[in-house]
Amino acid sequence: MPFASGTGADIYYESHGQGTPIVLSAGMGGSGLFWTPQLTALAANHTVILYDHVGTGRSSRCERTITGMADDIVAVMDHAGLDAAHIVGHAIGGIVGLELASHHPQRLRSLVVVNGWGRADPFLRRCFEIRKQILNQSGPKAYVRAQPLFLYPPSWISENIVQLEAEEEKILAHFPPIATMNQRIDMFLDFDVGKRSAAIRVPTLLASAKDDALVPAYLTHELAKVIPGARVHEVAWGAHAYTVVTPDVFNRTLLEFCAEVDR
Template identity: 75%
Template sequence: MAFARGDDAEIYYEVHGRGTPVVLSAGMGGSGSFWTPQLEALARRHQVILYDHVGTGRSAAGWRSIAGMANDVASVLDHAGVDAAHVVGHAIGGIVGIELALRHPKRLRSLVVVNGWGRADPFLRRCFEIRKQLLNQSGPQAYLRAQPLFLYPPQWISENIAHLDAEEERMLRHFPSVATMNQRIDMFLAFDGGKRLAEINVPTLLSSARDDALVPAYLTRELAAAIPRARVHEVDWGAHAFTVVTPGVFNEALLEFCNEVDQ
């Protein structure tokens, strides 16, 4: 574990394994621990870098613009002595990856966006408006209590309820400030890649779940139409956090893609 210095804020990160570097950027929660289901499989072949977004986890408090968050990834790579990495981002972490590809393209060996979007549509906005109302009117515990309903398939929730209850308690102890969460939600809903997406010139994999009820798979298909030569990988089941629900399926696709790029 180590701390990189990025724009006057300390960024917590960890490095595991050896091989071609892969940096993993989490979604709204911001914690590198989101990628625990990927860590063992990836670290057998790659140098895996996990980090906590500024304002979350063990990184400094506060918040960043999307450009600032992209710069933070570059700072982590600098501190870890990495010139270029496969950059993998889930949801808003994917948007950070997109911004990095536009601002610092030489720092990416490839880009992988999981359940992401290039522009929020009315459905996605409504989902996040509801989540903000829960957070602001009922508090972090209510927000976290409802979170699995947006992330996981119903049956998986039922079968893993004890784990989810324990995870809720852990996340509540480390929950970012309400102001930080509001700023993060507003910032990523405002993101619009627009015509800039056509400038992305690194190998790109866009992965999504057809049963994602938070960020529908059609948003991934729209993103694919905007990024030159982007490849789409869809799974049938697993919802928004299918990397947690069916990690083996995602890990296999990710490893295959990285290996192809590294050839």
């Protein structure tokens, strides 16, 4: 699979399917593999781009600003020959999408932010401070083992524990340096979309889960108040990674929204 460059780093990405393009940006882990539950459904009628954030996965291991991460998406799109695309971001991937919409609006057909935020509140800060403590005091293995507690509903964890434990070693094999993870967490907690939100004019869908225990759904509603015309789609169950827990629900919502924009 190809690498995009031009931003001082090599960015690993994959292209699947054919049709109106959709670029998927992952959350804190940064790996395009996060979107595996979406790939088959979306690639049936779209060109789907998955990529690894710089500093994570198979991309160059160096630090980035949020603006730099938005520029990385532009570099991937340029390398893939895409003028504009539906940009879909989960959590911090959604923040990068907001930054992209502020700086390069012509490159977006639409923006979808999944369980994201425009400004971190005290609850979100405490959650990430705890995750940083686990990482810094107990190491990556403990961090990865604790991660499902922040991402998935308790019953889903119990029912899928064998799968989750099998995935731990794969995640650890590509785990970013601890310093990079600390920098990423601090950067995204400091993000504040502020007045730039009023300038976002692309069709915007803000998706959230009511039972998200990491990024509460009220942060999505707060973001919707400051983006003109933003639409909120909220599911009752699935927690922070409901794209994995109930992929059919998310895939249907995303495809319907993209089809509406494309019409």
